[in-house]
Amino acid sequence: MKLPFDFGVKLLFRLLVPGFILSLGLFPLVRFILDSGGWALGREYPFWVTVAVSGWLIDISDMAIYTLYEGRRFWPKHLRNLFLSRETRRLERIKQSIKTSEQQGGLGAAEAYFDARRFPLDEDGTYTVLYPSRLGNLMAAYEDYPYRVYAMDSVFYWYRIWLNMDKDAREEYDNKQALADSTIYVSFASYVVGLLWVIWAIISFLQAPSLLVGYIPGPRVSLMLSVGFLLTGFLIYRGSLHLHAEFGEFFKSLFDVYENQVDISQIVKEVSDLKGDPSILKLSRKDQLELAWRYMQYGLIRCGECDELLLAASIGDHVCKSQANLQRPTTKAASLDRIISKLKELF
Numbered sequence: 001m002k003l004p005f006d007f008g009v010k011l012l013f014r015l016l017v018p019g020f021i022l023s024l025g026l027f028p029l030v031r032f033i034l035d036s037g038g039w040a041l042g043r044e045y046p047f048w049v050t051v052a053v054s055g056w057l058i059d060i061s062d063m064a065i066y067t068l069y070e071g072r073r074f075w076p077k078h079l080r081n082l083f084l085s086r087e088t089r090r091l092e093r094i095k096q097s098i099k100t101s102e103q104q105g106g107l108g109a110a111e112a113y114f115d116a117r118r119f120p121l122d123e124d125g126t127y128t129v130l131y132p133s134r135l136g137n138l139m140a141a142y143e144d145y146p147y148r149v150y151a152m153d154s155v156f157y158w159y160r161i162w163l164n165m166d167k168d169a170r171e172e173y174d175n176k177q178a179l180a181d182s183t184i185y186v187s188f189a190s191y192v193v194g195l196l197w198v199i200w201a202i203i204s205f206l207q208a209p210s211l212l213v214g215y216i217p218g219p220r221v222s223l224m225l226s227v228g229f230l231l232t233g234f235l236i237y238r239g240s241l242h243l244h245a246e247f248g249e250f251f252k253s254l255f256d257v258y259e260n261q262v263d264i265s266q267i268v269k270e271v272s273d274l275k276g277d278p279s280i281l282k283l284s285r286k287d288q289l290e291l292a293w294r295y296m297q298y299g300l301i302r303c304g305e306c307d308e309l310l311l312a313a314s315i316g317d318h319v320c321k322s323q324a325n326l327q328r329p330t331t332k333a334a335s336l337d338r339i340i341s342k343l344k345e346l347f
Helices: 009-036 044-060 062-070 077-104 108-116 134-143 145-150 154-164 167-206 219-261 265-275 278-282 285-298 312-317 332-346
Strands: 300-302 309-311
Touching: 009 044, 009 167, 009 219, 044 062, 044 167, 062 134, 062 167, 077 108, 134 145, 134 219, 145 154, 145 219, 145 285, 154 219, 154 285, 167 219, 265 278, 265 285, 265 300, 265 312, 285 300, 300 312, 309 312
Parallel strands: none
Antiparallel strands: 300 309
């Protein structure tokens, strides 16, 4: 849910720090290329160009980086299952800690509940594990909050919320997001550089290609640098969880404050006219928000009698297959599963 931001300190911070880290791994290769090309000017100019380009590449890879860190994609099946099991065991330990603290009457339950809130809730209101990483479950917990409380898809409605925010609120939001983003970017850059120094160590050990060896320290030093960067990436990632948790509370608060400023009355009226059902205008705000999201995002309208999802253009030709009013999905995931299933049937 990244939004356009001004070219200022925050953008430079998002670019400069991770770009500098990544350049530390690329510099031996850059030096080799410069000398091979006969570069006669100072080395600082190409270095800062490398920093800027590296930072830019990381910044535009934001979605892929977060997808990887959250565990939504790019994880091998066996590794994903292993870490899902680890997260499940961690949640069980937190639940046991809550139970034990409550029985003993101590203050530990409050801290344990705080840790539990970093996991999303299922349709029964129970904390659960969705992703193999701590960051993935943490972000799922606060991104699912708008749907669970207001039936607002967080990605879809966030841009409508943004347009209703005043300048100070936008600035505060961007400051908190920039700080959280920078930790993930730096962690990712550190991991990449750590792997690069493993490659440089292998090249140095094998003495091939010989031309590049002169720009790389010995294999021992290269391996030490690799371990240092990999450890730095891990520590910064773990530290970033606290920043993302704080940002998540701010994110949820914005929906609490600005939810009622999203005007969907025209969309609700349009759906009411399409269905020829004026009772839609009297639905609760929560039901109307879900109806508007489904219609605007997917062009789908739900039949109130048989609960079937229909394309808006075909709503007038619909004949109910069953008069049984089926149970509606109670979570965003369940609702999306039904929408995706319907879209597969149509296309």
